[in-house]
Structures are given as structure tokens and as C-alpha cells.
Amino acid sequence: MRGAKKSIKSFFGFSKKELNGIFLLCLLTIMVLASPVFYRKLSKAPQYNFQKFKLEVESFKNSSQLIAEKNSKLNLVNVQYFEFDPNLISDNQWEKLGLSIKQIRVVRNYVNKGGRFFKKEDLKRIYSIPESQYLLLEPYIRIAESKSERKYPEKNKFTKSASSNLSSQITVIELNSADSVTLLKIRGIGPAFASRIIRFRNRLGGFYKLEQLREVYGIDSLKYSQIQNQLTLNSNLIQRINVNTVSFDQFKMQPYLSYKQINALIQYRSQHGNFKNIDDLKKIVLLNEEIIRKIEPYLTF
16 A cells, blocks of 8 residues: 555656756746747837828929929920811821820821811810810811811701711611621721621621620720711621520620520520520529520520
8 A cells, every 4th residue: 555655656746857847848938928028018119201201202293293394395495386177187297286296196096096176175185185285276276177067057957858968978888797898988997996896796696786886895985976877787697596406615605695604504404405485594593684685686496
């Protein structure tokens, strides 16, 4: 019994060297845990001088303004004002009137894309020409009247007969059969727009209404209003797809459908059989009313 107590005491007891080691370990642990607290108290938060930065910014702004004013004065010294038509003027003549190379490039791009200045105030719409510069140019602007304007004065307020005569002079293009060369005959359509229209038409399978042109990149409401009277549409030329036999690869060209929607349509067809009519497509969760309305003209059952 005494031997058992001795062995238990020796098992749970510590020698002097072991006690010193435990004490040292505890001391190190406390120091490690307390070091972040002492570090935060001893270290100082960095101080930033924002005032110096603000002064540098103000100095930069002032120097930029001085340079701009200097360039403006230099341009004004070399300006030669004369009567001009902004629709016909050359780049060298724009430069003589005080426009920078960048401003001339913006005006030239506007004219090359079919833009036209019909009245003096139209020049103010060029974003690169500030109001102060326009006011200096305005007294010298002389816009020549077009043939239609000379024939029909009073700001183009045509009578019914005059309007029909002018319309007969406009080349009307059928949109679904025209190639890119034919589209160039439309006033306001250049090579870039013609290429985009053909590419979008091929993906669709044809246009079923003229308003779809507004989905072509770069054709906004202003451009559309400019060209719509020069176009006609034969919806019978639309290439339709049989929704019950079309494959994924054939369907993925359709711009109105995402890959997920096409996959859902084909999976539903595989599970439930052929679609009977357009109402069957409404049973597919990923196809909402708007999408179905857009793709309906391109589908057969």
C-alpha cells in the first residue's frame, strides 16, 4: 500500500528543475500574449500631411489652367475669321478659324458618318466646341440651302404634294435582301453600319420589323429616324427554324436566346416531346413573355 502511494506521488510530482521550466514557459507565454498590447501603446500612428497634398493639387490645377489660357490666346492671335459653310469647309480652313486638331477630327467624323449642319446652332452640338468659341464663329456661319430647301421654303413645311415629290427622290432599299454595297446608298449609312446591319440580320435570320435596327450597335433613335424613311421590309424573306428539329449548334446563332435558354428548350423537348404551338414554349421557366414574343416570327412547328 505504501509502495503504491509512493509511485502515485512520483508520477504526479515535479522536480525542482521541472518546476523552473514550467515557470519559465508560463512567463514566456504571458510575454507573447502581452506584446501586442505594449506595441500598440509604444508605437505612434503615422501622421499624414494632407495639406501639402492639397497644395500640390491646387498648384497643378492652376498650372493647367494657365497653359490652357496661354494656348487659347495663341490660337486667337492666329485666327482668321471668314464666312464659311460647316458642311463644306476643309480641315485647313477649320484650322484657320482657330479649331484644334482634336476639334477638327470630331467635326470630320460627324460629317463623314452622314451628319449635316442644317442651321447655325447645330454647330453647338459638337461637344468639342465650347460655347465661347461658338459665339466667335457664329456671325460667320453661312449654311447653303439644299435643293429641297430652295424648292420648299418656310423651314420645310411641305404641302402634301410637295412632300410626295420629295419622297419620290429618295432611294428606298428593301432591308432583308440588300447586300452591304446596296445599304451604302442609304444616306447616313457608311461601311461600318452596313457591315453591322448585315451581320445582325444574318444572326437573326432577317428583320420582321424596322424597329429591330435600333438593336444594331451604334444606331440610336436619332440615326434610326434619319434612315427609316429610306427602308422597306419584306418579312416573307425571314429564314425560319423548326423548333422541333433544330439542334443546339443551329440555335446558338439566335441573338435573342442565351445558351442556358437554348439548352432548357432542347431538354424540355427531349423530355416532353415536340412543341405543338407557341404556347408550349411558355411552359419553359427560362423563357419569359418578352423573349417568346421576339423569337416567335423565326419559329415553325
